[in-house]
Amino acid sequence: MAITPLMPVYPRSPVRPVRGEGVYLYGEKGEKYLDFAAGIAVNLLGHGHPHLTKAIADQAATLIHVSNLYGSPQGEAFAQRLVDHTFADTVFFTNSGVEAVECAIKTARRYHFAGGNPHRTNLITFKNAFHGRTMATISATDQPKMIDGFAPLLPGFNVVEFDNLEAALAAVDDNTAGFLLEPIQGEGGIRPASKEFIRGLRKVCDEKDLMLVFDEVQCGVARTGYLYAYEYYGVTPDIMASAKGIGGGFPLGACLATEKAARGMVIGTHGSTYGGNPLAMAAGQAVFDIVANEEFLAGVRTKAERLRSALEQMLPNHDHLFEGVRGLGLMLGIKMKTDSRAFVAYLRTKGLLTVAAGDNVVRVLPPLTIEEEHIREFVDALSAAAADYEVPAEAA
Numbered sequence: 027m028a029i030t031p032l033m034p035v036y037p038r039s040p041v042r043p044v045r046g047e048g049v050y051l052y053g054e055k056g057e058k059y060l061d062f063a064a065g066i067a068v069n070l071l072g073h074g075h076p077h078l079t080k081a082i083a084d085q086a087a088t089l090i091h092v093s094n095l096y097g098s099p100q101g102e103a104f105a106q107r108l109v110d111h112t113f114a115d116t117v118f119f120t121n122s123g124v125e126a127v128e129c130a131i132k133t134a135r136r137y138h139f140a141g142g143n144p145h146r147t148n149l150i151t152f153k154n155a156f157h158g159r160t161m162a163t164i165s166a167t168d169q170p171k172m173i174d175g176f177a178p179l180l181p182g183f184n185v186v187e188f189d190n191l192e193a194a195l196a197a198v199d200d201n202t203a204g205f206l207l208e209p210i211q212g213e214g215g216i217r218p219a220s221k222e223f224i225r226g227l228r229k230v231c232d233e234k235d236l237m238l239v240f241d242e243v244q245c246g247v248a249r250t251g252y253l254y255a256y257e258y259y260g261v262t263p264d265i266m267a268s269a270k271g272i273g274g275g276f277p278l279g280a281c282l283a284t285e286k287a288a289r290g291m292v293i294g295t296h297g298s299t300y301g302g303n304p305l306a307m308a309a310g311q312a313v314f315d316i317v318a319n320e321e322f323l324a325g326v327r328t329k330a331e332r333l334r335s336a337l338e339q340m341l342p343n344h345d346h347l348f349e350g351v352r353g354l355g356l357m358l359g360i361k362m363k364t365d366s367r368a369f370v371a372y373l374r375t376k377g378l379l380t381v382a383a384g385d386n387v388v389r390v391l392p393p394l395t396i397e398e399e400h401i402r403e404f405v406d407a408l409s410a411a412a413a414d415y416e417v418p419a420e421a422a
């Protein structure tokens with residue numbers, strides 16, 4: 027048999043972590059890695075954070091799972107906390123980012139259905155977006171590598187240029203339900219939308235009774251130095267998907283909505299077997315205990331400024347490789363003049379973990395708990411690696 031027991035859909039690198047400690051991962055043979063990938067923006071508290079691991083262990087010993095057919099004191103408490111800290115009035119818990127986006131899409135469609143406008147089904151989405159890998163979410167993007175071979179896609183998505191307000195407004199018609207976007211595109215190459223763009227979308231949503239749906243799966247939960255990136259934009263969405271960092275590594279997502287936006291989500295319209303079980307709620311609460319306060323968020327912004335300015339000083343020393351740095355908070359992208367995937371693979375051989383993204387960007391997504399010494403270690407090691415790096419012929 028040629029196929030591997032793990033379905034071969036990932037180009038798995040030679041890094042094989044078996045243990046983690048803070049900002050470091052250790053491989054099977056004891057190799058040490060500085061983890062500035064954090065499971066792709068998931069391990070907000072690094073690895074083995076005592077508060078998170080204790081919360082999970084204690085809850086596992088008490089009660090792991092019960093059905094959503096029963097009352098959920100754990101779910102009510104965490105939902106209340108999310109409501110207290112955000113624009114939202116109500117929350118649906120999921121096990122992943124894509125399920126949170128699915129719930130957001132269903133909530134937006136159902137809003138118009140409940141309002142007597144069942145024809146308003148279409149979401150305007152954006153080029154290079156990444157919303158996950160279900161049929162609905164691949165239908166919401168235009169990236170061939172995600173779509174090819176999976177037709178027929180789901181109707182009801184209309185992809186236009188990102189950060190182009192004119193194009194977005196021109197796409198609105200009688201069947202439009204709203205807009206679905208990452209305020210800061212992650213997988214597409216760490217591209218923050220402009221404030222004018224986001225505010226322009228909010229304005230037309232208010233004027234035309236459309237749903238503004240944010241996918242903050244990657245940029246949410248303190249990653250940017252704001253609890254959610256919408257705060258940076260000074261605009262609130264109607265519906266928002268959150269995941270990745272929200273469980274600190276435990277599989278957890280959430281779809282948040284205002285009371286108005288959720289008017290169609292009545293009994294029987296949605297569900298999940300695992301979603302919001304007591305173990306997941308304990309993980310979410312533990313992460314929030316640490317990150318959901320102004321002191322922690324201010325710390326993220328300070329560290330982010332240090333990291334960014336250290337990168338901005340160092341990158342020009344290797345200007346044959348690097349164009350510059352972009353992003354917000356600890357969601358940074360180094361734009362390269364050469365293939366970023368090859369460079370990210372090279373960095374792994376030097377014990378540095380980052381993540382490649384579209385547009386030849388290296389994503390820098392460290393745990394939010396990094397210290398000054400880790401910033402120095404990262405920037406020094408990156409600089410040394412860049413000095414040694416020979417651009418492979420096929421990547422030049």
Ligand SMILES: *Cc1c(COP(=O)(O)O)cnc(C)c1O
Nearest residue numbers: 122123124156157158212243244
């Ligand atoms: C990762 C990601 C998703 C999908 O999350 P999964 O947990 O992999 O399902 C959706 N949207 C954005 C912006 C993401 O970064």
